[in-house]
Amino acid sequence: MITLQNVTKHYRKKAVYEKCSLEIPTAGMTLFIGQNGIGKSTLLKMIAGIEKPDAGTILYDGVQWSANERKKRIGYVPQEIALWEHMTVDENLAFFKGLLKETIDDELIAYYLKKLSIEQERKTVVKKLSGGTQRKVNLIIGLLAKPTILILDEPTVGIDLKSRTEIQHVLHELSATCTVLLTTHLLDEIEAFTDNIVLIGEDTFYRDMLEEKNIAYTKL
Numbered sequence: 001m002i003t004l005q006n007v008t009k010h011y012r013k014k015a016v017y018e019k020c021s022l023e024i025p026t027a028g029m030t031l032f033i034g035q036n037g038i039g040k041s042t043l044l045k046m047i048a049g050i051e052k053p054d055a056g057t058i059l060y061d062g063v064q065w066s067a068n069e070r071k072k073r074i075g076y077v078p079q080e081i082a083l084w085e086h087m088t089v090d091e092n093l094a095f096f097k098g099l100l101k102e103t104i105d106d107e108l109i110a111y112y113l114k115k116l117s118i119e120q121e122r123k124t125v126v127k128k129l130s131g132g133t134q135r136k137v138n139l140i141i142g143l144l145a146k147p148t149i150l151i152l153d154e155p156t157v158g159i160d161l162k163s164r165t166e167i168q169h170v171l172h173e174l175s176a177t178c179t180v181l182l183t184t185h186l187l188d189e190i191e192a193f194t195d196n197i198v199l200i201g202e203d204t205f206y207r208d209m210l211e212e213k214n215i216a217y218t219k220l
């Protein structure tokens, strides 16, 4: 269980979270949904340890993790592409592997490249790849450290249906052994990943939509 206890986060005068508490199961996949600007990315960044809450505590299976533990155990895949664009896919993978102490082995990397249909692109420089392919490489980078928690901020934004399906399959598979947390604005993803949905904010559109589709959710 990932537990948020009385978490408060402000940006200048804007209160994004005010004494918020939430329990997120570590089994399976959790989707965070809600309108633009409501605080989904902020929440994921706080769980990943990239942003610090102003007050409150985040516990991982009942304990607080040090910055080092979070770095070791949490894979974070940002919304924006975080790759070296003048380097090839293989060079990027080697570079990011080099920053880590323990990583997944090359066979597993080859497995993900194949599952995501990008094994032909290994020698291509990133700037020549489509946005969708870059996003897939971004995802594999997030998996390199063998995370026990994988956090993805809109992992399938702006990519075609086939690629989205491939990413969804990989995430489903991963969620059997790893906690997967992600944000999405896509209805088909909300319907496909109904393990655990957290609705952020008060907008009734989302609540009505989930209730109409009979999808259970937790409110934050």
Ligand SMILES: Nc1ncnc2c1ncn2[C@@H]1O[C@H](COP(=O)(O)OP(=O)(O)OP(=O)(O)O)[C@@H](O)[C@H]1O
Pocket (backbone or CB within 6 Å): 011, 012, 014, 016, 034, 035, 036, 037, 038, 039, 040, 041, 042, 043
């Ligand atoms: N570094 C920052 N400095 C100042 N304000 C910020 C910062 N990061 C986020 N915010 C503000 O905090 C609020 C929540 O932002 P956040 O990015 O978490 O929302 P979101 O739900 O992920 O949005 P979207 O769906 O558009 O990605 C927004 O009002 C945003 O402008």
